[in-house]
Amino acid sequence: xxxxxxxxxxxxxxxxxxxxxxxxxxxxxxxxxxxxxxxxxxxxxxxxxxxxxxxxxxxxxxxxxxxxxxxxxxxxxxxxxxxxxxxxxxxxxxxxxxxxxxxxxxxx
Numbered sequence: 001x002x003x004x005x006x007x008x009x010x011x012x013x014x015x016x017x018x019x020x021x022x023x024x025x026x027x028x029x030x031x032x033x034x035x036x037x038x039x040x041x042x043x044x045x046x047x048x049x050x051x052x053x054x055x056x057x058x059x060x061x062x063x064x065x066x067x068x069x070x071x072x073x074x075x076x077x078x079x080x081x082x083x084x085x086x087x088x089x090x091x092x093x094x095x096x097x098x099x100x101x102x103x104x105x106x107x108x
Contacts, residue, residue, distance in 0.1 A: 001066055002076035002103070009076060009103055016102040018072045023064025027057040028091035054094065058082065061096035074100035 002009060061082070069077050080098035087093050 001069065001074065003062065003066065003080055003098070004076070004078055005080045005098075007079050007099075009078065011106055012076070012103040013106050014078075014101045015104050018069075018074050018100040018102065020097060021065050021068040021072065021074070021077060021100045022095060022097040023061045023066070023068060024093060024095040025057050025060040025064065026087055026091055026093045027053050027060075028088075054084070054092065057084075057092065057094035058096070061094045065096045065098065069098075069100040072100050073102075075103045076101050 002012075065077065065080075077098040077100055080096060083095045083097075085093050
């Protein structure tokens, strides 16, 4: 399945718009990693524990959005966007959403 953040697919024509698809997840790190992350804020630098958490959340959100699109028998998802919000200290929600479409290759 093609997943892009624009409204055009080069070399393809959109034949049908199937609607909004989305996937979300809420992730938190365990207390040990949360303490390590807190210590990192004192010395500066990347907080790898939260970078990892958001990467996992992004991947899970994309997979859930893709599964939603597959239920609609979509060929692609266009205009993909991400939204994140803090749910509580150390926990974040990540939402991926886009428009499911049917496509055909131009010239086929």
